[in-house]
Amino acid sequence: MxxxxxxxxxxxxxxxxxxxxxxxxxxxxxxxxxxxxxxxxxxxxxxxxxxxxxxxGQIQEHRGRHAGRARPRHMLQTEEGILDNVEDDPSTSTREIARQVNVSQHKVWKTLRENQLYPFHVQRV
The missing domain is CATH 1.10.10 (Arc Repressor Mutant, subunit A)
Structure with missing residues (x-):
């Protein structure tokens, strides 16, 4: 970093x-x-x-829209809901989690990546 x-x-x-x-x-x-x-x-x-x-006209680097700010409570609750769904059933698809939590599939992927979780499908060989 x-x-x-x-x-x-x-x-x-x-x-x-x-x-x-x-x-x-x-x-x-x-x-x-x-x-x-x-x-x-x-x-x-x-x-x-x-x-x-x-x-x-600025010397500090722009660090994004939410840089340095605390996340709002509703975002934290949404992220907790996503992580709870994964914990309950790790084989649940990101599409299904997005539907249950009522967020976009992109938000589910982003939350999983931020928490170092990577969804995958087990394929028997």
């Missing part, structure tokens, strides 16, 4: 990149020297942060 930088780290990266006249390799080396206790970004990261700031 990628390192998530704090705002002050990103600002320091932008400042360092500017000090080094936009030479990413030099900025990476000097950042590592100046901040030895921090995670050391690659030279490419300096370019990405700068480009994101230019394109969007």
């Amino acid at each position: 990628a390192h998530v930088y704090a705002n002050n780290e990103l600002v320091d990266m932008l400042l360092m990149y500017g000090e080094c006249h936009q030479v990413a390799a030099e900025a990476s080396r000097r950042y590592s020297e100046r901040f030895p206790n921090r995670f050391h970004p690659t030279p490419r990261r300096f370019v990405y942060v700068t480009q994101r700031a230019r394109d969007t």
